[in-house]
Structure formats: C-alpha cells, structure tokens
Amino acid sequence: MREKELRLALVCYGGISLAIYMHGITKEIWHLARASRDYHDGVEEAHPLGSSRAVYRSLIAAIEAETGTRLRILPDIIAGASAGGINGIFLAQAVETGQSLDPLTELWMEYADIDRLLDPDARPAARFSKFWASPLVWMAARRPGDTVERTVAPETREEVRLKLSRFIRSRWFEPPFGGAGFSNMLLDAFEAMARAPAGTPLLPPEHPLDLFVTVTDFDGYAQSLALHSPPHVIETEHRLSIGFSARGRGKRDFADAAELAFAARATASFPGAFPPFTVRELDDVLAERDRAWPGRDAFLKRALPRQFALGKAEDAVLIDGSVLANAPFAQAIGALRNRPSRREVDRRFVYIDPKPHSRSIRLTRGGEPQHLSEGEHPPLPGFFRTVLGAMSDIPREQPIRDNLEAIENRSRRIRRMRQIMEAMRPQIEQDVESSFGGTLFLDRPTPARLANWRAKAQVRAASGAGFAYPAYGHLKLSGIVDDITELLVALGPDETPMLREAVRMAIWGHVHDAGIDQLGGDGRASASDSAIAFFRDHDLSFRVRRLRFLARRLAGTLEVESEATPEALTAMHDAIYGGLALYQEREAAEFYRGVMAERAGDVLGSSAEVLAALSKARDLRACDEAAEAMLSEALSSLPKAERRLMLLAYLGFPFYDIATLPLLQGEGLDEYDPVKVDRISPEDCSAIRPADAAATLRGMEFNNFGAFFSRAYRENDYLWGRLHGAERLIDIVLSTLPVGVALSEEDVARYRKAAFHAILDEEAPRLTLIADLIVSLRKEIG
Numbered sequence: 137m138r139e140k141e142l143r144l145a146l147v148c149y150g151g152i153s154l155a156i157y158m159h160g161i162t163k164e165i166w167h168l169a170r171a172s173r174d175y176h177d178g179v180e181e182a183h184p185l186g187s188s189r190a191v192y193r194s195l196i197a198a199i200e201a202e203t204g205t206r207l208r209i210l211p212d213i214i215a216g217a218s219a220g221g222i223n224g225i226f227l228a229q230a231v232e233t234g235q236s237l238d239p240l241t242e243l244w245m246e247y248a249d250i251d252r253l254l255d256p257d258a259r260p261a262a263r264f265s266k267f268w269a270s271p272l273v274w275m276a277a278r279r280p281g282d283t284v285e286r287t288v289a290p291e292t293r294e295e296v297r298l299k300l301s302r303f304i305r306s307r308w309f310e311p312p313f314g315g316a317g318f319s320n321m322l323l324d325a326f327e328a329m330a331r332a333p334a335g336t337p338l339l340p341p342e343h344p345l346d347l348f349v350t351v352t353d354f355d356g357y358a359q360s361l362a363l364h365s366p367p368h369v370i371e372t373e374h375r376l377s378i379g380f381s382a383r384g385r386g387k388r389d390f391a392d393a394a395e396l397a398f399a400a401r402a403t404a405s406f407p408g409a410f411p412p413f414t415v416r417e418l419d420d421v422l423a424e425r426d427r428a429w430p431g432r433d434a435f436l437k438r439a440l441p442r443q444f445a446l447g448k449a450e451d452a453v454l455i456d457g458s459v460l461a462n463a464p465f466a467q468a469i470g471a472l473r474n475r476p477s478r479r480e481v482d483r484r485f486v487y488i489d490p491k492p493h494s495r496s497i498r499l500t501r502g503g504e505p506q507h508l509s510e511g512e513h514p515p516l517p518g519f520f521r522t523v524l525g526a527m528s529d530i531p532r533e534q535p536i537r538d539n540l541e542a543i544e545n546r547s548r549r550i551r552r553m554r555q556i557m558e559a560m561r562p563q564i565e566q567d568v569e570s571s572f573g574g575t576l577f578l579d580r581p582t583p584a585r586l587a588n589w590r591a592k593a594q595v596r597a598a599s600g601a602g603f604a605y606p607a608y609g610h611l612k613l614s615g616i617v618d619d620i621t622e623l624l625v626a627l628g629p630d631e632t633p634m635l636r637e638a639v640r641m642a643i644w645g646h647v648h649d650a651g652i653d654q655l656g657g658d659g660r661a662s663a664s665d666s667a668i669a670f671f672r673d674h675d676l677s678f679r680v681r682r683l684r685f686l687a688r689r690l691a692g693t694l695e696v697e698s699e700a701t702p703e704a705l706t707a708m709h710d711a712i713y714g715g716l717a718l719y720q721e722r723e724a725a726e727f728y729r730g731v732m733a734e735r736a737g738d739v740l741g742s743s744a745e746v747l748a749a750l751s752k753a754r755d756l757r758a759c760d761e762a763a764e765a766m767l768s769e770a771l772s773s774l775p776k777a778e779r780r781l782m783l784l785a786y787l788g789f790p791f792y793d794i795a796t797l798p799l800l801q802g803e804g805l806d807e808y809d810p811v812k813v814d815r816i817s818p819e820d821c822s823a824i825r826p827a828d829a830a831a832t833l834r835g836m837e838f839n840n841f842g843a844f845f846s847r848a849y850r851e852n853d854y855l856w857g858r859l860h861g862a863e864r865l866i867d868i869v870l871s872t873l874p875v876g877v878a879l880s881e882e883d884v885a886r887y888r889k890a891a892f893h894a895i896l897d898e899e900a901p902r903l904t905l906i907a908d909l910i911v912s913l914r915k916e917i918g
Contacts, residue, residue: 139691140480142872145213145468146227147487148220150458152406153835153843154490155219156244156850160857161816162227163213168865169338172209172542177336187861187898190889195784195869200864203877209869211473214347215468218458220488221349225396226325228347232382232390239328241902244854247321248680250844255314308525315401315411319421322400326393337388342713344383344475345390348467350405350457351376354412357442358499360633366632375460377467378402378439383720394422394429396440403457403504404849409841414453415440441631463487465539472811475751480691482872484813485543489817490576521915533793540813547810553796554729564791571596581768583761589787590764592733598663598791600635608794609655609663616674620750627736639739647745673751676719679760689785694778704773706853708782711770713903714765722754744880778874814868821860823888824916832856848905853905862891892917 146165148158171192173179200206211231216224230237246252262306329502349607356372378399380391398568402413422429436449443449457464489843558882572590581589582838598605621640625631630640647653648669654664671678690712694705721727731753739746767786771779808819818829830836835843835853866887870879900910 138204138480138874140208140482140872142207142209142482142484142869143213144209144211145471145483145485146211146215146224147463147465147468147485148214148216148224149487149489150218150220150404150456151490151835152409153217153248153800153849154833154840155222155404156248156843157247157490157833157835157853157857158220158223158488159226159240160295160859161853161861162223162859163237163241163866164188164228164858166230166338166868168209169211169231170335172196172207172339172867173336176206176208188891189895191887191894192869195707195866195887198879199869199873200884202879203873205873207869210343212339212343212345213468213471214345214405215246215349215471217464218404218406218456219459222400224347225349225400226506227324228345228380229329229390229396230408231338232345232384233388234337236332236334237329239332240325241675243321243325243328245847245850245902247324248844248850249847252315252321253317253844255312256318259720261276289367309581311409311411313410315413315417316421318404318410319401319413319418320425323393323421323425323427326396330393337378337384342384342717343405344381345381346468346471347390348377348464349399350460350464350467351399352403352457352459354453354455359657362633362637374879376454376457376722377404377438377464379467383724391430392431392435393438394418394427395431395435398435402454405455409457415450422528445630445632450761463539466544469546470541470544474572483810484868485811485813486868487813487815489815490833491840492817492819493816498527499558502515513792521606543811545814549799550727550810551703553799556796556799557638557792560792560795561788564788567596567791568593568598568788569872570786580772581779583765583768586764586768586771586786587760589783592788594790597794600791604794604798606655606796609667611798612668612671612675612678613647613653613655613833615677617647619677620674620747623725623728623750624732624736624739624746627728627733629737634841642740642743643747646747650744664911673754673756674747676722676754676756678793679719679756679763680716680723681793682786683712683719683763683791683794687712687716688783688786689782693781694774698778701779704775704778707773708770711766714766718763719756722759723758733825812871814864814871816861816864818856818860820887821863823863824859824913837900851903851906852909855895855903855909858895858899859892863888866891889917 144165146162148162151158152758167189171189174189175193175196196209198205211227214228214231215223216222224242226237229235238457245897353376358375359373360368360370360841380395380399382388382390398413398415398418401418405411405413419429433444437444440449440452443452457609465485465487472483472522572589617640620643621636624639625636628635650666650670651664652670655667687709690705690708694700694708698705700708730748732750735746735749771782774782817831819827821827833853833856834846834849835841837849838845843853866884870884873879896910896914896917900907903910
C-alpha cells in the first residue's frame with residue numbers, strides 16, 4: 137500500500153466583505169481535513185446527512201481501493217492578509233484544536249452587517265452623523281439606472297438602500313465602523329467555537345502547524361541596515377508579520393483567544409472603514425468583558441518586539457495587512473523549513489483569490505471597456521484615482537510572479553537533489569558494505585554497535601571526500617554558528633540586527649581562538665579535536681537531517697512493499713520519530729528558557745562559558761544514546777533484507793550529506809518533493825455556471841463592501857464559496873494521483889454532484905433568503 141500526504145499551504149488574499157465567500161471555501165477545506173482524519177483514524181460514525189464531509193471520505197476510500205494510494209490531507213501552513221487573514225486564523229484554530237467552524241458561520245451571517253458594524257457614534261441618530269445627507273442619499277439611491285437598481289435583486293433593494301443611507305450619513309472624516317465592536321465580535325466568535333462540541337485535532341501528533349497574518353505598522357519602526365559606506369543606515373519598515381506555531385504536542389491549544397483576536401483585528405483594519413488597531417483597544421475590550429490575558433507581555437514582545445523593547449507597544453498603530461502584503465507567500469515559503477516528512481509528500485501552495493483581475497477600490501469605472509472613436513486616445517487617470525492607486529491600490533494588487541518563481545526554484549533544487557542521491561546510492565551502499573564486511577548485516581544491532589558503526593561510517597565518508605570535506609565542514613560550522621546566534625538572541629532581551637551581528641562575531645571569535653575552524657585543507661579529513669568535539673556538542677541540524685533521511689527511506693521503500701510485519705514497520709516509524717522529537721525540542725528557544733535565559737546575555741564577554749552551558753543544556757550525546765537505543769530495538773525486529781536497507785541508509789547518510797549540503801547552500805530540504813501551486817477563485821470554477829466572479833458574487837458590489845449591506849448577499853457568497861471550494865478541492869485531491877492513474881470522468885462528475893447536493897441539503901435550512909437560488913442550483917447541477 138502506497139501512503140501519501142497531500143499537504144496544503146494556504147495563502148488567503150484580502151477582499152473586504154468577500155471574507156464571507158472565503159469563509160465558505162475555508163469551511164470546505166475544514167470538511168476535507170475532517171474527512172481525512174476520520175478515515176485514517178477508523179472513525180465509523182455516520183456523517184450528518186447532507187454533509188460534504190461524507191462525500192470527501194467516500195472519495196478518499198475510492199482512491200485507496202482503485203489506485204492503491206492511501207491519501208491523507210493535511211492543511212498545515214496558513215498565511216493570510218486582511219479578510220483572508222481572519223479566515224486563516226479561524227481555520228488554524230479549528231485544525232489544531234478540533235473545534236468546529238459551524239458557530240462562525242452564524243456569526244458571519246448575523247454580525248457582518250452594516251447595522252452591526254457601524255460604530256455607535258457613527259449611526260445616523262448620533263450627533264456626529266451627517267443628518268443633512270438624507271435627501272442626497274434618497275435622490276442618489278433612487279435615480280433610474282443607479283447602482284442599486286442595476287445590480288441588486290428586486291427583493292433586497294429596499295434593504296440595501298436603507299443600509300446604504302445609514303452608511304453614507306455616518307460621521308465626518310472618521311471610519312464608520314467601530315473598532316471595539318469588531319474586537320468584541322472576534323472574541324465572541326472564538327468563545328462560540330470553544331463552547332461548541334469539538335472533535336480531535338486534524339493534524340497527527342508531532343505535525344507542525346504554522347499561521348501567519350500580515351499587518352501594516354502605520355508609523356513604522358527604525359531598522360538598521362549594514363552597508364560598506366556608511367557602515368549603517370536607518371530606514372523605516374512598515375511591514376509586520378504575526379506568526380503562531382503549534383507542534384502537535386501535549387494539550388492541543390493553539391493560542392490564547394485574545395492573541396488570535398489581536399491578529400485578526402489588526403490584519404483586517406481596512407483603512408477608512410475601521411479605525412486603526414491598538415493594544416489599548418483590546419485591553420479596554422478585555423477589561424469590559426472581565427477577561428484576563430495571562431500571556432500578554434510575552435505575546436507583545438514576540439509580535440511587536442521593537443516597540444515592546446522601547447516600552448511603546450501600546451502606542452503602535454496597526455492597519456490592514458493587505459496595504460503592503462496582500463499575498464503573503466513569503467511567510468508560507470519560509471515555513472517549509474523544519475517540517476517532518478513521514479512518507480511521500482505532495483506539497484501544494486493553494487492561494488484563495490476571490491476577485492482576480494479586479495481591484496479592491498475603484499473611484500470610477502476604471503477597468504471597464506471604453507468605446508473610443510477612431511483616432512481617439514484613452515483618457516489619463518484622474519487626480520484622485522492616480523493618488524489612490526499610487527498609495528494603496530497598486531501596492532495591494534502586485535502580481536505574485538516572484539513568489540511563484542521562488543517556489544519553482546525550490547522545486548527545481550529538490551528534483552536535482554533526488555536525481556543526484558539516486559545516482560549516488562549504489563556506490564555509497566557498496567562503500568558502506570565494503571567498510572564493514574558481511575558481518576554487519578548478520579549481527580543484531582545494539583546501541584553500542586550502532587554508535588560504533590555510525591562513528592566508523594562518518595570517518596570513512598570524511599576521509600573519502602578529499603578536498604570536498606573542508607568546504608563541507610566549514611559550511612556546517614557556519615550553519616551551527618548562525619543557529620546558536622539566533623537562539624541566544626531569541627533568549628536575550630533584545631533582537632536588534634546590531635546585537636545579532638555582535639553575538640555572531642563573539643561566537644566566531646571563540647571558534648577561531650579554540651581552533652574549531654581547523655577542518656583540514658590537505659585533502660584529508662584532518663579536523664582538529666576541538667572541531668570534532670564542537671560538532672558532537674552542537675551539530676543538531678546534522679542529526680535531524682539524518683533521521684529525516686531515514687524516514688524518507690522507510691516511506692519510499694519498506695512502507696511501499698516489504699515482508700516486514702505492520703507491527704515492525706510501526707516500531708521502526710516510531711523509533712525514527714521518537715529520536716526526531718528528542719532533537720527537535722532542542723531546536724526551539726523555549727527549551728532553554730529556564731536554564732539559559734540569564735546566561736545568553738553574557739555571550740559578548742564570556743562566549744566560551746556560554747557555549748559550554750549551552751552544550752550542557754542540550755546534552756546531545758545523551759540524546760544520541762537514547763535515539764540509537766530506540767533505533768537498534770526497532771531494527772532488530774525487521775527481517776534481514778529490510779534491516780540491511782535501513783542500516784545502509786543510516787550509515788550511508790554522511791556520504792550523501794557531504795555531497796548534497798553544499799549544493800543546498802547549507803539548507804537541508806525536509807519535505808523532499810517538488811511543490812505545486814493551485815488557485816481557488818470564482819474564475820476557476822465552471823462545473824455549475826460559467827466562471828465569472830462579478831456575475832456570481834454579490835460582495836463585489838460597492839467596492840467589495842457589498843455583502844455588508846444584506847444578509848441575502850452574505851448567504852449568496854457563502855454558498856458559492858462552499859460550492860467553489862468543493863469543486864476545486866476535488867480537483868486538487870484527484871491531481872495528486874500517480875501519473876497514468878485517474879478516476880473516470882463519470883466518477884469525477886458524480887463526486888462533484890454529490891458534494892454540491894450535500895452542501896445544498898445542509899445549507900437550505902439556514903440560507904432562507906436565497907431559497908430561489910438553491911432551487912435553481914439543484915436544477916442546474918442535475
């Protein structure tokens with residue numbers, strides 16, 4: 137049986153009221169992940185009638201039965217901006233905790249309305265409102281052929297006109313929507329999710345989940361840049377990224393709801409609609425709710441490090457993340473590092489763009505076809521359109537070509553490395569066998585034997601590398617110094633670039649004085665004793681790379697076809713990942729806070745003592761003994777041929793690492809499969825109606841604020857989000873099948889129709905204002 141993981145890295149764009157459409161899509165992603173979890177956990181409970189989850193589970197089972205591929209779907213990286221950031225935050229909470237997204241749907245329907253969003257002081261009855269604008273609103277909203285008459289269904293025109301009137305008559309020169317009210321809505325949503333019945337987490341134990349949302353620091357913060365001349369310059373940086381990580385251990389709490397609400401409120405502070413967000417706003421809201429925020433200072437230090445260090449975190453003014461980073465691919469790409477690979481991985485970047493080719497804000501009908509007379513030139517953009525485009529709209533809508541090229545370059549490196557390693561494998565295995573003789577595979581490995589074999593293999597690999605070894609050794613050494621630098625800076629009180637460089641230079645000074653950088657240059661592996669000791673004490677990355685390499689060999693060979701019993705394979709799998717857990721927990725700064733936090737600041741004056749303390753805290757040699765005890769026991773339970781295969785991989789890893797690490801510029805590739813990119817948008821979905829966002833989504837009206845004016849609009853966009861999400865997710869799942877293996881077109885159409893009807897059955901009782909649309913869709917789907 138071939139096992140495979142379809143890992144989804146989601147990038148969610150901004151879209152103002154199209155957040156409701158994106159909620160429909162992320163809800164389908166949630167249903168798909170739940171179906172995958174239930175299938176692999178053997179949960180046999182009947183899914184609710186009308187649930188697309190049942191369709192997805194049936195599809196996963198059919199793929200296994202018909203193709204021999206046991207597929208698991210894991211959404212484990214989520215990045216978003218603005219409206220996409222809000223949906224990403226709630227999806228991440230549901231994935232890690234097992235909570236339900238159903239309560240969030242009701243809150244979107246009820247709360248995302250002009251009447252709820254307007255600040256109390258901005259309502260028409262308030263003293264700051266523009267009471268005199270009523271006649272103008274009445275005239276503008278009832279002119280023949282006006283926007284409402286042209287675009288709004290007859291049954292909702294009066295509702296939209298009424299709410300449009302209230303919106304236009306809101307207060308002078310201040311955002312009409314309330315910030316505190318928005319924060320309260322977000323906290324209400326998290327509390328509703330926590331109260332609802334929950335299942336188990338959607339990611340397996342030890343599997344990481346990373347969430348990022350972009351935020352714009354309105355005032356910006358000073359950042360030092362190192363130059364040749366002058367040595368340093370200061371520039372103002374406005375981009376912020378707030379990240380959350382979970383590693384699937386212990387109690388599966390993702391983050392405090394106050395921290396998640398902070399991130400959601402900050403990333404979605406659309407300029408002009410909502411007031412900028414500040415820490416004080418959230419403090420006041422929490423005080424009114426009589427709710428504590430235990431980790432407040434630790435979170436602010438992490439989210440706003442420079443402002444916190446200056447004692448000004450409460451004064452930071454944060455606005456919508458999509459102003460400068462509407463498509464946060466870079467953060468998601470960065471999260472690809474240090475991700476375990478238990479089996480074959482099909483990594484997808486899936487970006488959700490609700491309005492491709494359409495700008496967020498239009499002051500005119502720019503972009504619409506213009507009919508020009510012969511010889512007539514198109515007019516230049518006007519004053520306001522030019523200013524708005526230059527300051528906000530153009531930065532917000534920049535293409536993602538650079539991001540996609542970065543992903544493709546990474547995939548190209550992976551393909552190259554796989555080809556190199558497969559080509560090297562016969563020679564490396566021959567060298568390992570010749571080094572140990574035939575008795576290696578006759579003896580049952582013990583921890584002591586495995587340690588001795590490993591040490592001998594490393595010496596043989598180094599001595600056989602010739603002039604390549606010093607370059608490899610220096611590359612490893614540089615990586616270790618950089619990792620220690622980042623760790624000590626994270627444990628210290630400040631994380632400025634100047635301090636980071638000072639810490640790095642202090643460590644390098646010790647490395648040079650102690651002779652650790654004496655790694656040979658005469659064509660032999662003549663590393664100094666101090667260098668060997670330094671690697672044994674601090675080379676954490678090598679140990680992690682070795683076990684991940686062993687895990688890939690297990691997944692690509694024994695778990696595909698072998699004579700080993702399932703119990704023996706499980707024991708081997710658990711031993712590898714048990715050893716990885718020992719090392720990986722030592723990669724995180726939190727592991728050292730109790731013992732190293734006070735010592736980290738001494739590195740500039742006492743680098744040797746600090747490094748000795750770090751070595752003692754890590755105790756990697758004890759980890760080696762524990763890891764090899766688990767491995768030797770698991771290897772002993774394998775049949776001879778399978779044990780030989782795994783030993784050749786474990787002992788042969790230094791040969792592979794010497795050859796490939798320089799090509800990777802010191803960066804190991806943990807997920808060892810190329811990355812593919814998919815998009816979910818109305819323009820990609822034509823199974824029900826022709827692909828056309830403007831003809832499908834009502835939230836695009838009024839410069840993408842449309843869904844805030846009518847519950848019927850919200851119901852429409854949410855339903856289409858689920859339908860479009862189901863169509864594209866089925867396509868993405870099926871595209872992961874091996875080349876030459878596919879379900880028939882009839883089967884694909886059948887699964888799509890089943891998912892569509894299941895969604896309509898589930899949502900019909902809730903979406904009462906679009907009953908006619910649901911009836912029409914049933915006929916169109918067939």
